[in-house]
Amino acid sequence: MADIKAADVAKLRKATGAGMMDCKKALQEADGAFDRAIELIRERGQAIANKRADRDASEGSVQAKVDGGYGAMISLNCETDFVAKNEEFVKFAVSILDLAVAEKPADLEALKALTLDGKVLADVIIDKSGTIGEKLELAYFDFIQAEKVQAYNHFGNNLATLVGFNKADVDEQVAKDVAMQIAAMSPIAVDEGDVSEEVIATERKIGREKALLEGKPENIVDRIAEGMVKKFLKEATLLNQEFTKDSKKTIRQYIKESDKDLQVTGFLRFAVK
Template sequence: MAVTMADIQNLRKRTGAGMMDCKSALTEAEGDIEKAIEVIRKKGQAFAAKRGDREASEGCVLAGTNNDFAAIVAVRCETDFVAINSEFVGMTTSILDVALANKPADLDALNNLEIGGRKIADVVVDRMGITGEKMEIGAYETIIAPTVIAYVHPGNKLATIVGFNKANVDAQVGKDVAMQIAAMNPVALKAEHVSEEIRQRELNLAKEKALEAGKPENLIEKIAEGALTKFYKEFTLLQQEFIKNPKQNIEQYLQSVDKELTVTEFKRITLNAE
């Protein structure tokens, strides 16, 4: 059976595959559209099996909100050429839209939701058959709070979401904090939220530096605690200097807007080397 241009365009519209891939699949399926779709899907499964050990270090990171719910989705691939492709970005956007609409609790739940009657995990595999690259949802994070704000840095490699303890927080205030998180990469909201692992690491580093500098042993602990205090100021969100006004920290900035306003939680995902 001859393959027509109309059939190729129909298959391309339904799968997003390239023209030559569509023609090849239709030829193999003897013009049957449904069988051709299955040919493309099997090709994706074959690529998934072959490229399972490849590194997917590029990709697209997007974030959005739905009332009191915010989410970030990062879909990984192998090359920047694919990462900036409009169809790959479109797939990531569709996955984020499904996440915002359904509010899945974790990555497994997200992968089991559907786009166009196909599980998201299968949609990603199908896309592998089209591009020939390893792909996966590399990260999925959510926040629920009275006000949630999402920020996507230009280039779709970095995104943040942040929750506030009050409803109807001014959008610019929310964006300021979300951009602060993007730029300054805090490790925790405040000092008491820093993990014991990070705290011990910073104390040990400070002690090693003090000893190497020849400081008296009886002062090492005090020096290390001072270094830890400085670390908290630099790497906990509420104590960080506000990048738009270094005379204030983030806590002071928020209190200048509303004495009771604070951040309840934040998440940050990046594919950039840091």
């Protein structure tokens, strides 16, 4: 059996991210052959990932980043809050986000097919799963392109937002406030015109059923249902929501006070837990 030196173990650990004892064991089994030791560690990582494939990866790190008029958001999920707060895990999530911002893939599958440090990202995630000892899953990726994009990353890395504007010279405080509004109030659309007829019909049906259960007269049930739809749209659409910092005005009014021609072109919001 080859004499395994501490320097070789350290080198293998740096290359794979595996624990010291795992690296030493792999080198011993590979009789000191460095490349074979790397293969052994990756095989074990794949085996661990396979065993954990049916686990629930509901914790994680949600990250958003902007580069000019492009903003990307990812969620790297894991099994436990302990790992979600682990520095190595968070750094790995950030490296995936940086890759997304640099390469601008079309969708999640295209992102997984990109290379990170010379390896396909999907394989790197499997390797990391073996190293960390939990199921890891790149659960979400999306992006926004606009004249101006603002990101908000919530403390704890469990929530992020992106919002796009039609003008590049948006007041920074306004952009930040709108991004934080989205985080706090979780709108489903920019304006009522962006809400699908299916969603509105569902809310109208709920309103009718509620009114009937309360014994309201049939001749006013529809009016009550429409009132509930109007209330829903006010609370669920960004521009019609009350501004969290000043409930006397809506987000639409707040934005127009800054610039009458300013418009929100779209937004993203994603959270774990």
